[in-house]
Amino acid sequence: MFELLNEALDRLWLTDGPLVREFEQRLVEVTGADHCVAVVNATVGIQLAARACGIGPGDEVIVPSFTWVATAHALSWIGVVPVFCDIDQGTGNIDPEHLERVITPSTKGIVAVHVFGRPCPIAELTAIAERHGIPLIFDAAHGLGSTYGGVPLGGFGAAEVLSFHATKFLNSFEGGAVVTNDPELAARIRAMRNFGIDPDRDVVSHGTNGKMNEGVAAMGLTSLEVMDEIIKHNLLNYELYLRELADVPGVTVREQAPDERSNNQYLVIEVDGAVAGLSRDEMCDELHARNVMARRYFHPACHQIEPYKQAPEVHAPLPLPHSEALAERVLALPTGTSIGEEEIIGIAAIIRAVVTERGSRVRR
Numbered sequence: 001m002f003e004l005l006n007e008a009l010d011r012l013w014l015t016d017g018p019l020v021r022e023f024e025q026r027l028v029e030v031t032g033a034d035h036c037v038a039v040v041n042a043t044v045g046i047q048l049a050a051r052a053c054g055i056g057p058g059d060e061v062i063v064p065s066f067t068w069v070a071t072a073h074a075l076s077w078i079g080v081v082p083v084f085c086d087i088d089q090g091t092g093n094i095d096p097e098h099l100e101r102v103i104t105p106s107t108k109g110i111v112a113v114h115v116f117g118r119p120c121p122i123a124e125l126t127a128i129a130e131r132h133g134i135p136l137i138f139d140a141a142h143g144l145g146s147t148y149g150g151v152p153l154g155g156f157g158a159a160e161v162l163s164f165h166a167t168k169f170l171n172s173f174e175g176g177a178v179v180t181n182d183p184e185l186a187a188r189i190r191a192m193r194n195f196g197i198d199p200d201r202d203v204v205s206h207g208t209n210g211k212m213n214e215g216v217a218a219m220g221l222t223s224l225e226v227m228d229e230i231i232k233h234n235l236l237n238y239e240l241y242l243r244e245l246a247d248v249p250g251v252t253v254r255e256q257a258p259d260e261r262s263n264n265q266y267l268v269i270e271v272d273g274a275v276a277g278l279s280r281d282e283m284c285d286e287l288h289a290r291n292v293m294a295r296r297y298f299h300p301a302c303h304q305i306e307p308y309k310q311a312p313e314v315h316a317p318l319p320l321p322h323s324e325a326l327a328e329r330v331l332a333l334p335t336g337t338s339i340g341e342e343e344i345i346g347i348a349a350i351i352r353a354v355v356t357e358r359g360s361r362v363r364r
């Protein structure tokens with residue numbers, strides 16, 4: 001990291017330079033997508049991908065309500081209207097049947113999210129997008145390192161958008177990338193990332209400043225070196241949590257897709273309050289009281305928060321019961337390389353003790 005950064009400082013080429021090119025090349029190798037455009041963060045990446053797909057102010061784009069608010073905010077900030085669609089409560093991902101029901105003639109695109117690194121039903125979504133002639137973009141902020149049908153996420157839909165924010169599994173402090181197999185789309189995004197300037201130095205389109213700097217690329221390249229180790233470590237953590245929490249009533253570890261590789265960057269449990277004897281929120285408080293950094297992720301669902309809840313007729317034309325139900329049950333527990341066997345056994349013991357104590361009344 002420091003070596004790469006020193007090279008950049010010696011070159012006096014501090015942004016959008018050789019390290020960014022190298023990071024893009026490495027991401028092409030890792031995802032298998034043909035083109036990679038590194039950007040300042042995934043939020044701007046989603047905006048660039050949408051604009052480059054011809055989506056603009058006033059257009060409606062369908063997004064799942066069970067996602068990080070950035071998916072919706074990225075669109076609304078450029079004047080695009082997010083319309084929320086429900087999810088499959090089991091996978092947490094956009095429900096193709098519900099998606100079909102919210103598509104109208106005003107729908108100009110779909111942004112689906114690989115929630116917690118679990119791949120969307122990509123074949124179904126692709127068929128729907130093709131049938132309606134609208135672009136399908138994936139918010140793959142959780143998706144790097146996971147597979148669909150054995151193929152790494154990154155090369156599906158019109159484009160996929162990765163995030164390297166410090167809380168994500170590949171960390172470049174901040175950062176993101178748009179990956180795509182479409183050379184023309186990649187060229188448009190490259191121009192739009194840099195004020196709409198094309199390789200001939202002419203301004204050819206709208207644009208913004210979405211460039212990645214060399215320090216960020218140095219950090220990203222360094223993180224990529226240990227990506228496979230992190231995946232292995234997260235898998236061990238996941239298996240250990242699964243074992244340790246197997247017999248705790250009302251608590252289930254959310255499973256990843258069978259037969260797929262997952263980055264397991266999030267370890268999410270569901271708390272069924274009626275069985276556990278305490279609600280998800282109470283469980284969260286109990287863990288915080290013991291210094292365990294549990295997080296309600298995602299909660300609430302996007303259509304339930306400002307500014308979207310102000311205009312349900314625009315943003316949530318149909319009820320979204322599964323998004324609401326899942327948002328009430330999920331709790332993300334600590335995982336990653338700073339968490340090992342000892343910590344997980346300790347966290348599981350706390351959860352078991354709390355459920356035994358609080359739940360015994362309910363189950364008796």
Ligand SMILES: *Cc1c(COP(=O)(O)O)cnc(C)c1O
Pocket residue numbers: 041042043044067068070071113139141142162163164165175176
């Ligand atoms: C983190 C996240 C984003 C935003 O990524 P940034 O790089 O922080 O802009 C978008 N969507 C989802 C699902 C995320 O988790």
